[in-house]
Amino acid sequence: MILIDNGHGYNTAGKRSPVWSDGTQLLEWQFNRKVARELSAQLFDRNIPNCLVVPEDYDIPLNHRIERINMLCKKYDDCRLISIHANAGGGTGWEIFTSKGETQSDAWATQFIHHAERLLPFPVRKDYSDGDPDKEAGFYLLKHSHCPAVLTENLFMDREEDCRYLMSEEGVRKVVEVHLGGGWK
Ligand SMILES: [Zn+2]
Incomplete structure (x- = not known):
């Protein structure tokens, strides 16, 4: 059972790209949901059970999200959680986080x-300091979920080249494909 979490909601302050010269702007909550919903549909096409943790468009606080997640973990065997985000703060490329320490999530990441x-025309940002390529952080969902969990930061929405890719159909398709490559077969 793949649990798909989309970060933020329309009521979350910030979490958006600058307005570009042609007036376009990426709102992270919208992008995260677009990827999450497409990923969910494509998993169902492959007969892989999955569930959107936050089907709502508004933000569900992290402590409520983790309650939903851990209830599903109790109900279904072999759950895994993916939390989908877009990055900001200066940089370029794609990265994935797991909780601190060596867990099942690291091999999955x-x-x-x-x-x-293989799929993205942007660098993958890796951290080998702990012996594996994912980054590790004490993010709330990663720390408190009862199942293996990863959090993806899909390019930098505050860098125009990254952001334009995320706003393109091709970009969304490729980001979904990266997540489909999670290898849960
Ligand atoms: Zn985010």
């Missing part, structure tokens, strides 16, 4: 990384 390297 490495599979995503292979697909991101």
